[in-house]
Amino acid sequence: MRLLENSRVLDDILAGQPILPVLSITRESDILPMADALAAAGITNLEVTLRTPLGLGAIRLLASERPQLCVGAGTVLDARQFQSVLDAGARFIVTPGTTDELLALGLDSPVPLLPGVATASEIMRGYRLGYRCFKLFPAEICGGVKLLKALAGPFHDVRFCPTGGIGPERLPDYLALDNVVAVGGSWMAPRDLIESGDWQAITRLCRQVPRRR
């Protein structure tokens, strides 16, 4: 998507809910019940990573069986994966870092790209191409709330989806920042609850998410 269009569409998607669940699927039978557990708490945006071999199939399944959800693809590392998640029906694409190849693909993509950054220089590489919305990763390690406050100075028109190491206790501090569009994380679908199939507990965890101040 050209220039500011990418970031406008992303902002429209992500601003609709304060958290972006990041799911890594390890059992096929979990996919639909997990998505339904999130949806029961009002979650419509979610990111499925390619960290596991089931990731791509999960995106395809959710795109066809739960079209009301906005399912993005995460951990997209190269052009081949970029094309495969587009083919699977991903509605947005998330990368942990940036490469020139991925930034260029995002400009011509039919769905928006959320490029991962950790430094001002990486933001500047995307900014000059028109990107205004980035994933800050790994957020807690690379500076978290303090870094986001510092970045608001030079990049007043940039918004971030910080992800990585952010649990529910730190969430309010991030959501209080004007340059945070949503906060990503995996905490709302913990492994033990998924393994035991405790979908109601996952719904309850998502319902505890604070509203934006």
Ligand SMILES: O=C(O)C(=O)C[C@H](O)[C@H](O)COP(=O)(O)O
């Ligand atoms: O693999 C990727 O490209 C990612 O997308 C990284 C995930 O966003 C974070 O690992 C989620 O962070 P946690 O909430 O700390 O689990």
